[in-house]
Amino acid sequence: MKTLEELYRDVLNRKISLKTPLPPEYEPFHLDCLLNPHNYAPVIFNEPCEKCEYERACKNSCIFDAIEEDKDGKLRINPNLCTGCAACIEACKSKKITAGKDVLAAMKAVREAEGPSYVLAAPAFLGQFTKEATPGKLRTAFQALGFTGMVEVALMADVLTLKEALEFDRHVLKNGDYQLTSCCCPVWISMIRRIYHELMPHVPGAVSPMIACGRMIKLLHPDAVTVFVGPCLAKKSEAREPDIAGAVDYVLTFREIQDIFEAADIRPEEMADNEKEHSSRAGRIYARTGGVSEAVRETAEQLRPGRKIKVRPEQADGIPACREMIKRIQNKETEANFFEGMGCPGGCVGGPKVILDRDTGRRYVNEYGKDAPFATPLENPYVMKLLEESGFDTIEALVEKSDWLIRDLT
DSSP: OOOHHHHHHHHHTTSSOTTSOOOTTSOHHHHHHHHOGGGSOSEEESSOOOSOTTSSHHHHHOTTOOEEEOTTSOEEEOTTTOOOOOHHHHHOTTOOEEEOOOHHHHHHHHHHOSSOEEEEEOGGGTTTTOTTOOHHHHHHHHHHTTOSEEEETHHHHHHHHHHHHHHHHHHOOSBTBOEEOOSSOHHHHHHHHHTOGGGGGGSOOBOOHHHHHHHHHHHHOTTOEEEEEESOSHHHHHTTOTTTTTSOSEEEEHHHHHHHHHHHTOOGGGSOOOOOOOOOHHHHGGGSTTHHHHHHHHHHHHHOTTOSSOOOEEEEESHHHHHHHHHHHHTTOOOOSEEEEESSTTGGGGOTTOSSOHHHHHHHHHHHHHTOSOSSGGGOHHHHHHHHHTTOSSTTHHHHSOGGGBOOOO
């Protein structure tokens, strides 16, 4: 029996037509996974798993207990518990677990859309599709695939940076007060919500830049199809969480986009350059460890230059390091007052579905940040215009009236 990966490749390469019955060497369950990804976890068994030579390493690696064993001893992945952290994929030496694929469903939705369709490009995208594939050329490449346009999520990272700085100004008033950022990594937020929920009072209920971007587009175009593109499997799970579902219709990884470009014979580096720059350095550096902290610290200093208690950040990347940082918070073994956690080593540039290695990805992110025409959201006229058009009469109103930027984390 062929694997899910083989079925996926054969469909993309048109070796199999979905208009005819599936050949017997393919598993019908896998086809349903490809056609209806919302019904499944972000990670899927590539082939059935009953006996394990590695003492259920995948199950033991999951801190969210998402891998369950049925009465017959077969393993299954609970889509309601799986965050897509990809630890099980790395742990399974037999390679029986693979990433889910949303390509077929997403591109079908784009083709059949009655309204516009937009790519929401994660801040880590720069350089992933070759150095010559500039943001403007990628925008043209996505239009060649049938999308109406591409929006850089870094612009919404700017907006969330400003909100996080305002939340810090409002809630961190004395030594001992602290804030845990809520607007970066879905694995980090899931850890706090499910395992360390006693820390939730220190987490402002901000959505991620991905969700904010999707909500903004849906406000302007209610019938739009929104497709987030990034390095992360956990974003697939985040987009389906009940309190924020509907903002982002599909999540595709960089690897999935590369597959589409290759299947469609599209070379982004050869496209016309449709350049539009709307984000500041602050929003662009979200893609690497320390970026959120740095962005919030610089923005907070601009916002309240005379403030006695400054942002003292601490960061951790990778699940073990995040848990160690949380232990230091619980034991009062740190002087920091702003904490940033990233589920992947290196941050988003070290995500499970990046194309570049994390050091090269980090370098591209830093270069893109350095090239930004503005340093912080307070300097970014596009942020100010967006807030004005969204009904915010003051910057402080971002905390008081930002319905589309908040979520229910209880």
